[in-house]
Amino acid sequence: MVASARARERYPGRPARTSRQRGADGHRTIDCDTTTLESYEPTVRAYAPQHSWEQMVTNTLSETDPTRNALSPADMLRLYRSMRLIAAVDQRINQEVRAGTLNAATYPVRGLEGSCAAVGLNLRPVDQLVSTYRNLGDALAKGSSLDALVAEIYGRLTGASKGKGGAMHLQDQSVGFVTSTGIVGSGIPIAVGLGVAAQLDGSDRVVVTTFGDGATSIGAFHESMNLASLWRLPVIFVCQNNQWGEHTPIAEYAASTDLAGRAAAYAMASARVDGFDPIATALEVRVAVERARRGEGPTFLEVVTYRLTGHSGVSDYSYVPKDALARALERDPVPTFRRRMVEQGVAPVAEIEEIDSQIAAEVDAAFSKALEEPFPPPSERFTDVFADERLVQGL
Template sequence: MASDDGVTAGLSDDELAEMYHLMLVTTLADERSAREAKAGRLQAAFYPVRGMEAVCAAMGAVLDADDKMVSTYRNLGDALAKGATLRSIMAELYGRAPGMSGGKGGPMHLQDQAVGFTATTGIVGQGLPLAVGLAMATQLDGESRAIVTTFGDGATSIGTYHESMNFAALWKLPIVFICQNNQWGEHTAIADYAPDVELAKRAAAYAMPTQRVDGFDPIASTRAIREAVERARAGGGPTFLEFMHYRLTGHTGTADFSYVPKDELAAAMERDPAPNFRRWLAERGIFDDDALTEIERRAQADVDDAFTYAEASPFPDPATIDSDVFADPEFVRSLNHD
């Protein structure tokens, strides 16, 4: 960990325990989902979040139920951070009816309006204009909430990224742009598609506060997100945060990632967020080994429960095939009868 001795970003012991729990659940569920994807038991592709757990835990510690989030398809940790249940997430990945989107959307379409997990987009960069629209609505309605949108480093080269940043800065919208820079745009290293790999520097051109943050450090991440969220809620306008970490697995749960330089991956694995946070908590005497072991036991039990629940849940009723779609039901039925 990179935090100074004694500094916990104002987090209570209960909040630190919950952060460690969320990181563990994300890691364990991520690794098990990848195995299930390789075994062909999921109904949709799975996009791992390994390496991003610290930022997800920080969002969970800072964001309120009233804040809204628009995420990307690499969203397991984002959804948990915003308050979605692991049961509903896994049921969706298995294509089961109790899933977040009724088992019909998969990771590309996770959403839970009850907790402010407003939308997920499967198209790179397309979540930003949705979040900007939510931020404009928040401003017009005079509400005090933050809109958060998460995206990968590759999205910063998409046209809608630049349009969204410009619009948010011009209107001083209450939005936090969270770039989860994992160093890879699918199978392309960032240096091979970006002439300047310091994305916060690029964002600064839009005259908004920007910051590059150690994305392996949950305490530093919490400080940065809290400051940006409080600025947004207070009417101080947008912030761009670039969290530096590394994708610890392939682009998808089944993808080969032998193209990743072995020395880079080994160095990144040395900073694996959950094990390093455990060590940090223990070294500072915040929790003893028994307390940490209990958090780990609870995390494993929660993951086991969610997968058991998902596998045992029913598939969607075929009669609902033409619901939840942007089309006239009669027209859809006519197609099915041809």
């Protein structure tokens, strides 16, 4: 330790207080020969040309067999209800955050309503889902309690996690919505472990993990894809490709934007689907879920969509090309799917309007209720760190 010049100024005339020197023996110098490597040329490989997201979607649609492109009217109504609920809660949260009446870091799911609902449609309560911080759609689609989620977002004791987790860490274990992580890509290996448990149990339950395109850059993603395929685990990797890794477009951070193509490197089945088409997505998810239930291993599903808002509830979105966003908004999943249902006569308009108003009332009620709930009391301060709260007292 050396004497501090600033301390010398402040305490003039007093001897410097530095710790005793600990065995400073100096360094030994080793002489060695330096070998110069021959310079070499790296092999350059040609990759497939990169597609825009719209081309990807078009390709998917053209490959979709029209005979498969149908769900029962009951399933379509379930899908719509789920999408509408997600959209209504998402919109309300964003309103409250922007109004300053909700102080929470939130990540809008606008654009993902259909793909989240499509996953939920194919899962049973015993199946498990691991999500990210952009979790609202997954949470609701998996059947989590609306009251518990909204109370959690407001940090209330009656929240799903007693107000200790918050918006970024929504969970509802009672319906298999296991956890949402705030660290990009880190839920993926956890889903793999849930798959190990399902496999060891000999059960036919499946595990879905959702993550953004950005997560495909992180090491944990690649480790997990390999492990899940190696062990043939019942895990479905749903990559919500919204074309943006935070504020950077996919083409600027990914050497290959063919995300579905990456699965081949892990000998894993994969598919790319139009995430703005809830029916196409639901059918692809169904195929993957059935494979997993039959013990045929994991599937990677690239759900191609577009982020219709900023990265977070309050972040700037001016960097997004206006024309691309405008074209994406034309395919905004909830109104588009609603139109489709009406056009196809899935349900009378009055019935759809009835669903809309029911959901609006449910959401209003949940938000009003949450505001009346208590915050966690001081007695909750040291609980849930460990099983035994006494271990933490006084630390």
